[in-house]
Amino acid sequence: AQSVTQLDSQVPVFEEAPVELRCNYSSSVSVYLFWYVQYPNQGLQLLLKYLSGSTLVESINGFEAEFNKSQTSFHLRKPSVHISDTAEYFCAVKKGGSQGNLIFGKGTKLSVKP
Amino acid sequence: DTGVSQDPRHKITKRGQNVTFRCDPISEHNRLYWYRQTLGQGPEFLTYFQNEAQLEKSRLLSDRFSAERPKGSFSTLEIQRTEQGDSAMYLCASSPSAPGELFFGEGSRLTVL
Numbered sequence: 001a002q003s004v005t006q007l008d009s010q011v012p013v014f015e016e017a018p019v020e021l022r023c024n025y026s027s028s029v030s031v032y033l034f035w036y037v038q039y040p041n042q043g044l045q046l047l048l049k050y051l052s053g054s055t056l057v058e059s060i061n062g063f064e065a066e067f068n069k070s071q072t073s074f075h076l077r078k079p080s081v082h083i084s085d086t087a088e089y090f091c092a093v094k095k096g097g098s099q100g101n102l103i104f105g106k107g108t109k110l111s112v113k114p
Numbered sequence: 115d116t117g118v119s120q121d122p123r124h125k126i127t128k129r130g131q132n133v134t135f136r137c138d139p140i141s142e143h144n145r146l147y148w149y150r151q152t153l154g155q156g157p158e159f160l161t162y163f164q165n166e167a168q169l170e171k172s173r174l175l176s177d178r179f180s181a182e183r184p185k186g187s188f189s190t191l192e193i194q195r196t197e198q199g200d201s202a203m204y205l206c207a208s209s210p211s212a213p214g215e216l217f218f219g220e221g222s223r224l225t226v227l
Contacts (some may be wrong), residue, residue, distance in 0.1 A: 106157050107156050
């Protein structure tokens with residue numbers, strides 16, 4: 001069975017600083033990987049996803065994540081954060097080729113301070 | 115608005131009462147999912163439909179919980195004899211096809227007094 005570990009429950013950073021939100025998964029089979037973001041009082045939104053191909057995936061707002069099969073990781077990075085990036089970020093995994101559900105991590109709260 | 119919609123957004127009930135939540139997925143999506151999210155936790159999978167067929171149920175879905183999707187469009191999640199431990203945000207999501215992403219609604223928050 002798949003599982004997801006987000007190592008940091010809270011990450012405080014200053015505006016314009018770089019950030020990395022860590023995600024590790026466990027699975028004996030190929031997987032699809034996702035990062036979702038939840039802004040205050042809003043629903044979950046997809047930030048980016050890895051299905052196949054290039055191991056580096058990017059979002060439209062400057063986030064990127066790299067699939068590392070050997071380390072079973074899918075860490076999320078941004079070189080310079082903005083106040084508006086303050087949100088909770090969830091890593092999720094799905095069995096490759098599966099029509100089933102996503103398994104989510106517990107989330108990381110990113111707080112960007114001026 | 116053509117996103118996933120959920121109703122009601124908030125429900126406060128007394129222990130022992132029954133509650134029902136409704137989810138309207140994005141119209142062309144044939145897969146529909148229910149998740150539960152409690153404070154400090156990520157969403158936990160409850161159940162999943164492909165069209166009107168309920169294909170998977172989590173062990174979290176006790177006998178007091180039942181979900182339906184009678185015509186393969188909207189879905190309902192009913193909780194009978196609510197308990198305080200049922201207090202959570204209930205999330206609905208839909209998906210067009212594997213390995214597609216899930217599109218989430220804003221959730222229905224349940225508070226059991």
